[in-house]
Amino acid sequence: MKKSGFTLVELLVVISIIAILLAVLMPALSKAKLQASAIICLTDVKTLSTAWFMYVGDNNGKIVGAHTWLSGPDSKAKKKNNFNVDATAVYSDSKQNLLTNWVELPQAEDGTRKDNRPHKDHEILGIQRGLLFPYVGKKIDVFHCPMDKRLLQDKKRDYGGYRSYSIAGCMDGYYFAGLRVVKKHSQIPQPSYKYVFVEEYWKSDTDGFGWNSQAWQLNPTGDSWTDPLSVAHGNKSILGFADAHGEAIRWKDKRTIAYSKDKGANSEYRNQPDNPDLKFMQERWTVLK
Ligand SMILES: [Zn+2]
Numbered sequence: 001m002k003k004s005g006f007t008l009v010e011l012l013v014v015i016s017i018i019a020i021l022l023a024v025l026m027p028a029l030s031k032a033k034l035q036a037s038a039i040i041c042l043t044d045v046k047t048l049s050t051a052w053f054m055y056v057g058d059n060n061g062k063i064v065g066a067h068t069w070l071s072g073p074d075s076k077a078k079k080k081n082n083f084n085v086d087a088t089a090v091y092s093d094s095k096q097n098l099l100t101n102w103v104e105l106p107q108a109e110d111g112t113r114k115d116n117r118p119h120k121d122h123e124i125l126g127i128q129r130g131l132l133f134p135y136v137g138k139k140i141d142v143f144h145c146p147m148d149k150r151l152l153q154d155k156k157r158d159y160g161g162y163r164s165y166s167i168a169g170c171m172d173g174y175y176f177a178g179l180r181v182v183k184k185h186s187q188i189p190q191p192s193y194k195y196v197f198v199e200e201y202w203k204s205d206t207d208g209f210g211w212n213s214q215a216w217q218l219n220p221t222g223d224s225w226t227d228p229l230s231v232a233h234g235n236k237s238i239l240g241f242a243d244a245h246g247e248a249i250r251w252k253d254k255r256t257i258a259y260s261k262d263k264g265a266n267s268e269y270r271n272q273p274d275n276p277d278l279k280f281m282q283e284r285w286t287v288l289k
Pocket of ligand 1: 037038041145146147199232233238
């Protein structure tokens with residue numbers, strides 16, 4: 001009488017076939033995942049760039065502030081959201097003008113600053129109280145790239161690193177390298193050429209931040225990076241431009257990617273003479289004439 005069921009050899013053959021199929025499919029799957037994440041990220045950056053551009057239209061050509069470190073709750077937003085101005089907030093100038101920023105500092109419900117290794121919820125609250133939040137349809141996901149894994153890596157501590165995008169410091173960020181910042185859209189030559197948003201996954205354990213605390217900075221002359229870009233979609237990063245379009249940029253120099261992996265931890269990798277990617281970013285940095 002013939003026994004029903006599989007022999008051991010048959011089982012082993014089936015298992016090996018499955019293993020081979022998986023080995024063949026996995027690279028294709030991870031590539032598809034990478035491409036999907038780039039599409040989501042590009043959509044995020046386009047949404048943010050459009051929001052940034054709409055803000056200009058609603059504010060007589062003024063661009064939204066990007067000096068997120070020196071920020072305090074904006075008076076209008078304060079009235080609208082009914083939260084307290086933090087007594088320790090730092091204001092932009094000697095006239096004690098309240099700042100107006102695209103995102104505010106990580107904060108507690110009562111507006112108290114929580115910028116030193118903030119909890120994710122404090123960072124999210126700061127984003128929600130920023131001036132661009134209404135312009136993105138109040139969708140918090142827009143501020144986070146799916147490839148930004150800082151929160152997962154720090155799950156036990158659950159601090160900071162939610163917002164994956166920063167604004168270039170030249171776009172009403174803060175004075176850097178002796179250069180003045182642009183305050184009005186009309187001061188930007190060739191808006192379709194000049195970037196506003198970059199991907200940045202700052203995560204230095206030594207500086208107490210672990211989140212993108214300031215604008216993304218660059219010296220438009222010289223051979224050095226200042227802040228690292230994040231290169232999370234293969235060898236590409238997504239940039240958002242001053243005419244509200246977004247683009248995936250493929251980097252050419254391995255040193256760009258190496259510095260990105262460093263996430264700002266060590267400054268020794270900054271000096272990169274003849275890096276075409278650095279030149280690319282320097283040419284597209286807006287310098288006020
Ligand atoms: Zn991304």
